[in-house]
Amino acid sequence: MKIRIIILLCTCIGLYILFIGAGKKIPVVQDKDTAYTPIYLEFKIPDGWPKPPTDIFAKNRLTEPGFQLGKKLFYDGRLSKDGNFPCASCHQQFAAFASYEHDFSHGFNNSFTTRNAPPLFNLAWMTKLHWDGGINHIEVQPLSPITAKNEMAEILDSVLYKLKKDTAYPKFFKAAFGSTEINSQRMLKALAQFMGSIVSSNSKYDKVQRGEASFTPGEGNGYNFFKVKCAACHKEPLFTDNSFRNNGMALNAFLQDFGRMRITGNKNDSLKFKVPSLRNIMLTFPYMHDGRYYSIGSAIDHYRTGIITTQPTLDTLLLKRIAISAREKSDLIYFLNTLTDTTLTRSPRFAER
Amino acid sequence: MKNCLLTFPLFFASVFNINHYQNKFTPTEITGTIKITFINTIKGTPVQLDTVTYANPFSEKYTVSKFKYYISHIALAFKDGVFKESDSYHLVDESKPGSLSFSFSATVNTYQSLLFMIGVDSIKNVSGAQTGALDPLNDMFWTWNSGYVMAKMEGHSPQSMVVNNKVEFHIGGFSGKYSVLKKRRLDFPAGMIPDIREGRTTEIIIEADLDKWWQGPHDLKISTNPVCTTPGELAKKMADNYSKMFTIKKVINN
Secondary structure, rough: OOHHHHHHHHHHHHHHHHHHHHHOOOOOOOOOOOOOOEEOOOOOOOOOOOOOOOOOOOOOOHHOOOOOOOOHHHHOOOOOOOOOHHEEEEEEEEHEEEOOHHHHHHEEEHHHHHOOOOOOOHHHHOEEOOOOOOOOOOOOOOHHHHHHHOOOOOHHHHHHHHHHOOOOOOOOHHHOOOOOOOOOOHHHHHHHHHEEEEEEOHHHHHHOOOOOOOOOHHHHHHHHHHHHHHHOOOOOOOOOOOOEOOOOOOOOOOOOOEEOOOHHOOHHHHHHEEEOOOOOOHOOOOOOOOEEOHHHHHHHHHHHHHOOOOOEEEHHHHHHOOOHHHHHHHHHHHHHOOOOHHHHOOOHOOOOO | OOOOOOHHHHHHHHHHHHHHHHHHHOOOEEEEEEEEEEEEOOEEEOOOOOOOEOOOOOOOOEEEEEEEEEEEEEEEEEEEEEEEOOOOOEEOOOHHHHOOOOEEEEOOOOOOOOEEEEOOHHHHHHHOOHHHHOOOHOOOOEEOOOEEEEEEEEOOOOOOOOOOHEEEEEEEOOOOOOOOOOOEEEOOOOOOOOOEEOOEEEEEEEEEEEHHHHOOOOOOOOOOOOEEOOHHHHHHHHHHOOOOOOEEEEEOOO
């Protein structure tokens, strides 16, 4: 047992040096009011990327212990009612933190979610979360799955009770926030530090942009097609403009999900959903808010031939559908494959252990 | 004796110096304490949770199981200015006696009106995880559409045709034309003027009459509207009504 702990400790220190300490200047800022002197981490914006619209770490300064606490919470089943559903049960690293191969994710007591779990990366650029944009801040996002009866099905009080009873958590909270106090604000801020730190910026596409790799002819053709026909909504480099649009799918009769309209109460928002990022698209199937298209081919076919052009709120860019030849479709798929970021999906920094 | 003679001038000098210093560099004000107490009633009778059946102005019968609301941005107006409570967020919850009263320091003065907001300002609705009165643990934060429930009333009524005859009002929405945020100004009536004196406590007792939820600007019957749990027109109407439920009942200058 002792040996295992020592090995674990060494691994942690090693990883810390490898991913944080090495070659990076960490500014040391001292809090004058307290003896607690956190070492703040820098949130690095990839070269050439826009600045996030709001700085999610402005009032929740990123620290290594804060990140580590957030990671521990993210992978802890005790955040759910029966212990089976950590955040990571629906947000799997190998699927770019989406639910791999599931249209709807599984929740407490054999229940289904009502929408396809979105992948988690580049959240620092997202001002509204959820397919309908109902969540206005990354810190309050976890309240939704934790308390939803068909997801983690827990109540916040019980989560905090379980964390307080645990022997390790008080130490983690102290390291992250200066005292052993465990409260909902600290828990949510730590989770935001972990989730907000997940950045996907090292796909082949990114390497091509940086001049470190080059596209094959098929990928290059696909990229050129993408820039003309897709990039208006799936805007580079995030591959989404984070807007809400109706892409012309039939209403799911069972779910009766009208998307953004539920949040705004505005009928002009009927059937509008958030434009998802195309980064890691090959890992995040099935596609659309209800996962109705299993393969990337059928998702593309929707834009070629499937769009219902009579819906009053249909996005104006889709009124005539999108003309895509068979050749263009296969090139586009070659290109979409270059958006998979295995650095992210294999990064030990974001992994459970 | 010599010592005494020396001490006196020194004492005066030090007091003078301190005052001088304070006036010049840090204008500290002399304060007393204000204690605000809410009494939740139905037409003047204190609310009894669960056990008593009431009748609204439309003779609809109902019980109350939950009754809570946010009071924020408390300020007291005097002749030529306003004193504001700092970080002023309070959740008044009928089921928690400790939440019905709270105190804060206020500048010595006589005040003419009490100002406050019913609800939580829009900035706090979009600023992430909060603590204290605004902790999501208080069950006043929506998890599907971020924002605070500004006022909550739950109960049962035979006139409600939804499951278990429930009556459920979770009133929220902080932006746009259906914002339910309400600012109130209550003038202290003659004979009830808070006179805040140094080191003393003045208690201001406010009655919140739940009966006002049903009528006021809008007639809202349980039979038509047993449930309101989303922002929108109905929520706005409810807030129009309940914003009128507060009156100053008593001011005690201790």
